[in-house]
Amino acid sequence: MSKRDYYEVLGVSRDTSEREIKKAYKRLAMKFHPDRNPGDKTAEASFKEIKEAYEILTDADKKAAYDQFGHAGVDPNRGGGGYGGGQGDFGDIFGDVFGDIFGGGRRGGGQRQAARGSDLRYNLELSLEEAVKGFTKELRIPTLASCDLCDGSGAKKGTSATTCGTCHGQGQVQMRQGFFAVQQACPTCHGRGKIIKDPCTKCHGDGRVEKSKTLSVKIPAGVDTGDRIRLAGEGEAGEFGAPPGDLYVQVSVREHAIFVRDGNNLYCEVPISFSKAALGGEIEVPTLDGKVSLKIPAETQTGRMFRLRGKGVKSVRSHAVGDLLCKVVMETPVSLNERQKELLREFEATLTGESRKHSPKAEGFFDGVKKFFQDLNS
Numbered sequence: 434m435s436k437r438d439y440y441e442v443l444g445v446s447r448d449t450s451e452r453e454i455k456k457a458y459k460r461l462a463m464k465f466h467p468d469r470n471p472g473d474k475t476a477e478a479s480f481k482e483i484k485e486a487y488e489i490l491t492d493a494d495k496k497a498a499y500d501q502f503g504h505a506g507v508d509p510n511r512g513g514g515g516y517g518g519g520q521g522d523f524g525d526i527f528g529d530v531f532g533d534i535f536g537g538g539r540r541g542g543g544q545r546q547a548a549r550g551s552d553l554r555y556n557l558e559l560s561l562e563e564a565v566k567g568f569t570k571e572l573r574i575p576t577l578a579s580c581d582l583c584d585g586s587g588a589k590k591g592t593s594a595t596t597c598g599t600c601h602g603q604g605q606v607q608m609r610q611g612f613f614a615v616q617q618a619c620p621t622c623h624g625r626g627k628i629i630k631d632p633c634t635k636c637h638g639d640g641r642v643e644k645s646k647t648l649s650v651k652i653p654a655g656v657d658t659g660d661r662i663r664l665a666g667e668g669e670a671g672e673f674g675a676p677p678g679d680l681y682v683q684v685s686v687r688e689h690a691i692f693v694r695d696g697n698n699l700y701c702e703v704p705i706s707f708s709k710a711a712l713g714g715e716i717e718v719p720t721l722d723g724k725v726s727l728k729i730p731a732e733t734q735t736g737r738m739f740r741l742r743g744k745g746v747k748s749v750r751s752h753a754v755g756d757l758l759c760k761v762v763m764e765t766p767v768s769l770n771e772r773q774k775e776l777l778r779e780f781e782a783t784l785t786g787e788s789r790k791h792s793p794k795a796e797g798f799f800d801g802v803k804k805f806f807q808d809l810n811s
């Protein structure tokens with residue numbers, strides 16, 4: 434049965450605060466609490482669902498794992514990656530505590546389990562355009578794959594692994610030490626319970642071979658540096674047919690020549706001429722979808738920020754679209770000819786006497802300077 438999204442269960446948005454999560458939980462828990470709905474199985478199931486969502490979303494680590502990997506990131510039944518640990522952690526605890534006494538065999542009883550394959554990490558560098566638009570990428574990954582000649586058994590084609598005669602397939606043997614009967618990993622088969630007499634010619638009995646595989650990975654639109662995409666079961670093959678590990682594609686986005694990304698917003702700087710800033714007019718602004726025209730009002734000061742709504746990045750998690758924040762920077766004209774210089778001198782002359790009226794920044798600045806020197810002298 435597929436699980437419902439935890440945020441959906443609590444009826445809150447993904448970027449909500451912990452306080453809101455607690456509030457939503459309290460409200461729903463009151464409604465569905467078994468004490469209030471005696472004998473109602475549906476209410477009981479809802480209550481359990483709400484409680485689980487609440488427990489995950491109010492635990493910072495689990496919430497982060499859930500936000501990134503969904504239910505797989507917080508599934509307590511999954512060993513290895515993610516949180517919760519399950520059986521893997523259980524075994525390790527016993528290994529550490531009892532390992533010295535029982536010597537060897539790390540697991541409490543029974544056969545040593547063939548190890549699950551390792552997780553792999555692939556660092557994928559993207560351009561900003563690729564990250565924003567999303568695309569399908571072919572990845573070539575060197576990995577350990579299950580041997581195709583022996584189907585991962587490690588035994589030569591036509592033969593099969595035989596049950597170990599020392600431990601009779603148990604993987605463990607009993608040794609007497611004083612009063613104790615002590616369990617130990619079988620020295621003959623090293624705890625596997627099986628013996629390979631004729632190893633496979635291709636994998637030499639390991640059951641796995643080095644291989645590079647090509648995977649077609651769909652990179653969702655809106656990913657950013659730090660995002661990870663998990664491909665379940667695409668990691669290394671496990672030992673002797675044990676489940677494979679997972680492949681994590683770690684995304685990093687290269688710096689862009691024009692745009693700087695911050696969350697779902699994009700920033701850019703656009704130069705404008707002195708006369709356009711003064712008189713107003715239209716300028717061309719780059720966006721990821723091509724150029725758009727932006728109207729600049731008269732008397733625009735340098736550094737003014739213009740917001741182009743919806744021209745940013747569409748979030749990979751929600752459907753929110755960010756804005757493009759465009760900062761206009763006024764340029765001082767260079768390489769002027771005599772005629773142009775003459776015009777500017779003429780222009781400057783018209784300002785004499787009432788220059789402050791035309792310079793809102795200078796007015797405040799010079800008043801400040803005046804006050805500064807007055808304070809020094811007093």
Ligand SMILES: [Zn+2]
Pocket residue numbers: 580581582583584585586587588633634635636637638640641
């Ligand atoms: Zn083989």
Ligand SMILES: [Zn+2]
Pocket residue numbers: 597598599600601602603604605619620621622623624625626627
């Ligand atoms: Zn054995």
